[in-house]
Amino acid sequence: MSAPLVPLAGNGPLATSTLETAELVSETGRQVVFGLAGVCLLALVVWALVWIVRYVRADPLTRVSIRQEVRIRQGWARLAKMTGLSVIDRTPTLLDSLSTPQGQEPKPREHVPKITTKSDQFGVIVHAKLLPNVGLEEFQKKARFLAAAWKCVRVSVLADGPGRVVIRAVRSDPLTVPATFKPSGKPPASVESWPLGVDEYAAEVAIRLANIPGVSVAGLPGYGKTMMINGLICQFAPSAAVQFAVADGKVSTADEGDYADVTDRLFAFVGDDLTEANALFKDMVALRRARTSLIKRVRRTANIWKVGVDKDWPLVVLIIDEAQTFFRDHKGNDRESKRLAALAADNARLVEDLVKKGRSAGMLVILATQKATGDAIPTFIRDVCPVGMSFAQKTADAAVAALGEDIRNWPEANPVSLQDPAYVGVASMVTQGREGFTRVRMPLVDEADAARIAQQTANLAVHPTELLRKLAARTGVSLDSVLDMGRDAA
Numbered sequence: 061m062s063a064p065l066v067p068l069a070g071n072g073p074l075a076t077s078t079l080e081t082a083e084l085v086s087e088t089g090r091q092v093v094f095g096l097a098g099v100c101l102l103a104l105v106v107w108a109l110v111w112i113v114r115y116v117r118a119d120p121l122t123r124v125s126i127r128q129e130v131r132i133r134q135g136w137a138r139l140a141k142m143t144g145l146s147v148i149d150r151t152p153t154l155l156d157s158l159s160t161p162q163g164q165e166p167k168p169r170e171h172v173p174k175i176t177t178k179s180d181q182f183g184v185i186v187h188a189k190l191l192p193n194v195g196l197e198e199f200q201k202k203a204r205f206l207a208a209a210w211k212c213v214r215v216s217v218l219a220d221g222p223g224r225v226v227i228r229a230v231r232s233d234p235l236t237v238p239a240t241f242k243p244s245g246k247p248p249a250s251v252e253s254w255p256l257g258v259d260e261y262a263a264e265v266a267i268r269l270a271n272i273p274g275v276s277v278a279g280l281p282g283y284g285k286t287m288m289i290n291g292l293i294c295q296f297a298p299s300a301a302v303q304f305a306v307a308d309g310k311v312s313t314a315d316e317g318d319y320a321d322v323t324d325r326l327f328a329f330v331g332d333d334l335t336e337a338n339a340l341f342k343d344m345v346a347l348r349r350a351r352t353s354l355i356k357r358v359r360r361t362a363n364i365w366k367v368g369v370d371k372d373w374p375l376v377v378l379i380i381d382e383a384q385t386f387f388r389d390h391k392g393n394d395r396e397s398k399r400l401a402a403l404a405a406d407n408a409r410l411v412e413d414l415v416k417k418g419r420s421a422g423m424l425v426i427l428a429t430q431k432a433t434g435d436a437i438p439t440f441i442r443d444v445c446p447v448g449m450s451f452a453q454k455t456a457d458a459a460v461a462a463l464g465e466d467i468r469n470w471p472e473a474n475p476v477s478l479q480d481p482a483y484v485g486v487a488s489m490v491t492q493g494r495e496g497f498t499r500v501r502m503p504l505v506d507e508a509d510a511a512r513i514a515q516q517t518a519n520l521a522v523h524p525t526e527l528l529r530k531l532a533a534r535t536g537v538s539l540d541s542v543l544d545m546g547r548d549a550a
C-alpha cells in the first residue's frame with residue numbers, strides 16, 4: 061500500500077506565506093550573490109587599473125621588469141613544485157575529511173611558499189614565506205634554477221626576518237649600469253648613515269657613520285674615489301649637523317683639482333703642503349681633545365652618538381685625499397728631507413689620534429689613496445679604520461692591503477677583477493650583516509650640481525671649534541683653556 065501523498069503547499073493562507081517567504085529568501089540570496097560578484101568585479105577592475113597605471117608610469121626598463129614580475133607570479137606554483145620548493149602535507153584538515161566521500165582517503169595537499177613581488181628597473185624582488193623543510197638554505201640551493209627559469213643574470217636569496225626570505229632577481233647587472241645622483245639640496249633624513257649606491261642585486265648599500273671614526277678608500281687612479289667623496293659632500297652639505305675639512309695631496313690650492321666645486325661648503329682646506337696639513341691635523345686633534353673633555357658637561361654623555369649630532373655639535377668629517385702625500389716617508393739626510401720626514405711622522409701620529417679616539421666625539425676621517433699599502437697609509441691607522449673599501453686594483457697584494465687577507469677567499473668580489481672601464485665607480489667592501497664582500501655601484505655626481513649645492517649651503521660651513529666655543533659659553537664653560545691644553549698636547 062502506498063502512503064498518501066502530502067501536498068507540499070496547500071491553498072490556505074499559510075501555504076501562500078511559505079511560498080512568498082521562499083521567494084523572498086531566494087531573491088535575497090540572488091541579491092547577495094550579485095552583490096558579491098559586483099564587489100569581486102570592482103576589486104578586479106581596481107587591481108587591473110593599479111597595474112595599468114604602474115605600467116604606464118614606469119620607465120622602459122621597469123616595464124620589462126613588470127612583465128617579468130607577472131610571469132614570475134603566474135608560473136610560481138608550478139616552478140616551486142618543479143624545483144622542489146614545495147612540501148606535501150599528508151595530514152587531512154577537518155574540511156578535507158568532511159568533503160572526502162566516504163570510503164576514500166583525503167588527498168595529500170602540496171603547498172608552495174606564498175610570494176609577494178615588486179619590480180624595479182633591474183628586475184624583480186620576491187618576498188617568500190618559508191615552509192617546513194623549505195628554508196633559506198633550500199632557496200639558496202635552488203637560486204641558479206630560479207635564475208635560469210626567470211632569465212636573470214643573478215638571483216640572490218637572503219633572510220628577511222623570521223620565516224621569510226627575500227629573493228632578488230636581476231635581469232641586467234646593476235654593477236655595469238652607470239647611475240647618476242642629482243642632489244636635491246634638502247637635508248638628509250639622517251646623518252648617521254651614508255647611502256653609497258647599489259650592490260650586484262640592486263639592493264641599496266649604506267655605510268653607517270655613527271660610531272665610525274675612520275673609512276679607508278683605495279683604488280687605481282680614475283676609478284671613482286674622489287667622485288664618491290664628492291657624492292658624500294653633496295648629500296650631507298644641506299645639513300648643518302655635518303662639517304667638512306679637506307686635505308688634498310694632489311693640489312696646492314683649493315681652486316685646483318677635485319674639490320674646487322665644493323670648497324664653499326668646507327670649513328678648512330689644505331693642499332699638498334705638509335706644514336699646512338700638519339697645522340690642520342693639529343687643529344683637529346685639539347678639537348677632538350676639547351670635545352672629549354667637554355662632552356660630559358655640555359652633552360651629558362660620553363658618546364655623542366647616544367644623543368646624536370646636531371648643528372651645535374656636528375659630525376666633523378676630515379677628508380684626506382691622496383693620503384700618501386701626507387704620510388710618505390722622506391728619505392735623505394739633507395735638512396729639507398729630514399723636516400718633511402718629521403712632518404710626515406707627526407701627521408701620522410695626529411691622524412692616528414683622530415681615528416683611534418674620535419669616534420665618541422663625533423669625528424670621522426676618510427682616507428683615500430691609490431694603493432693602501434703601509435707606506436701610503438700607515439698600517440696603525442689603516443687597520444683601525446672600521447670601514448675599508450677598494451675600487452679597482454692592479455695586484456692581489458694591493459687588494460689585500462686595502463681589504464685584508466679575507467679578500468683572497470672571495471675572487472668574484474676581488475677589486476683586481478674590477479679593472480675594466482665598465483667598473484669605474486664600483487668598489488668592493490665589507491657590509492654589515494653580510495658574509496664576504498659586497499660590490500657597490502656608486503652614482504656619478506655632475507660637477508655643476510656639486511657646485512650648486514656647495515654654493516647654496518655655503519652659509520652652513522662653520523669651524524666646529526667656533527660652534528663648540530658658543531656651546532660651551534651657553535653652559536658656562538670657557539673653551540680657551542681647554543683648547544690650549546689640547547693644542548699643547550697635540
Ligand SMILES: Nc1ncnc2c1ncn2[C@@H]1O[C@H](COP(=O)(O)OP(=O)(O)OP(=O)(O)O)[C@@H](O)[C@H]1O
Binds near residue numbers: 283285287318430486
Ligand atoms: N660613479 C661613477 N660613475 C661613472 N663614472 C665615474 C664614477 N666615478 C668616477 N667616474 C669617472 O671617472 C673619473 C675619475 O673619477 P675620480 O676623480 O673620482 O677618480 P679617482 O679614483 O679619485 O682618481 P685619482 O686617484 O686620480 O684622484 C670621473 O671624472 C668620472 O668621469
